[in-house]
Amino acid sequence: MNITVRQLRVFEAVARHLSYTKASRELHLSQPAVSMQIRQLEESAGLPLFEQIGKKIFLTEAGQEMFHYARAIDQQLRDLEESFANLKGLHKGKLAISVASTANYFIPTLLGVFCKRYPEIQVSLDVTNRKTLLHQLSANATDLVIMGQPPADMDLDAQVFMDNPLVLVASPEHPLANQTQIKLESLATQAILARERGSGTRDALERFLQKHNLQVKTSMEIGSNEAIKQSVEAGLGLGLLSLYTLEMELKLHRLVVLDVEHFPIMRHWYVMYRRGKRLSKVAEAFRDFLVKEARDIVQI
Numbered sequence: 001m002n003i004t005v006r007q008l009r010v011f012e013a014v015a016r017h018l019s020y021t022k023a024s025r026e027l028h029l030s031q032p033a034v035s036m037q038i039r040q041l042e043e044s045a046g047l048p049l050f051e052q053i054g055k056k057i058f059l060t061e062a063g064q065e066m067f068h069y070a071r072a073i074d075q076q077l078r079d080l081e082e083s084f085a086n087l088k089g090l091h092k093g094k095l096a097i098s099v100a101s102t103a104n105y106f107i108p109t110l111l112g113v114f115c116k117r118y119p120e121i122q123v124s125l126d127v128t129n130r131k132t133l134l135h136q137l138s139a140n141a142t143d144l145v146i147m148g149q150p151p152a153d154m155d156l157d158a159q160v161f162m163d164n165p166l167v168l169v170a171s172p173e174h175p176l177a178n179q180t181q182i183k184l185e186s187l188a189t190q191a192i193l194a195r196e197r198g199s200g201t202r203d204a205l206e207r208f209l210q211k212h213n214l215q216v217k218t219s220m221e222i223g224s225n226e227a228i229k230q231s232v233e234a235g236l237g238l239g240l241l242s243l244y245t246l247e248m249e250l251k252l253h254r255l256v257v258l259d260v261e262h263f264p265i266m267r268h269w270y271v272m273y274r275r276g277k278r279l280s281k282v283a284e285a286f287r288d289f290l291v292k293e294a295r296d297i298v299q300i
């Protein structure tokens, strides 16, 4: 018997719908094209596969046999595709990613969706600050790095996948908390709790102050977003933080975002690796997933 996969797929659709019209709509083919495929299939089989009674069509006994095998063949072709995907390394394997501390507030959500899709992938996640990430990039010590602004002096392949607004927060009791349109100059007398040197958030703050020629009291240097939030709540000063870190505190009104001119400082999240590095299929799939889907999955 000389039949093609295309004929089988057309037959399967007609048999499932018991309608040439519905099958042609599903397959985006004209109705005469569908009828012709079925006629050729019947010629190869040497038996009629459908019979028409009144306005309806039914499967003949041969048609029922064909339907059974057509489905089984289709399933086998899908299995083959799946097995090729495995051979290409897409569904199995290891993924090592290193992310900036702040990215830790949304990366687990994204990994959750990705790993559900590819349950056999083993992920190792390193959460560290920008300085360490730069070392890892230059030592080629990880598959992908996720952080803000890629450094200008490294040859990297970097793609933006989400925004990262940095805001100034205060405790609700702070004198600036209820003010609107706060001028930048008002910050000059304020203590700002800054992240440690080497953090991307800290870099952004320093560049911002320099650009606006502003001196503030960076009264304390604090090595984590969580510790900054606690200190701001305790009234030790204002904090500069990514909006991604603040979901709970803003909901519970433990902290408020200040309405200061030129804020938020808009940074972006990048996924990057050293140019020339050969990405594994898994790493490629994760990078594409971030670029195409992260914005819809993580919302602030």
Ligand code: PGA
Binding pocket: 100, 101, 102, 103, 128, 129, 130, 147, 148, 149, 164, 195, 198, 199, 200, 201, 202, 267
């Ligand atoms: P950080 O990084 O958590 O080290 O501040 C954030 C960033 O790179 O924007």
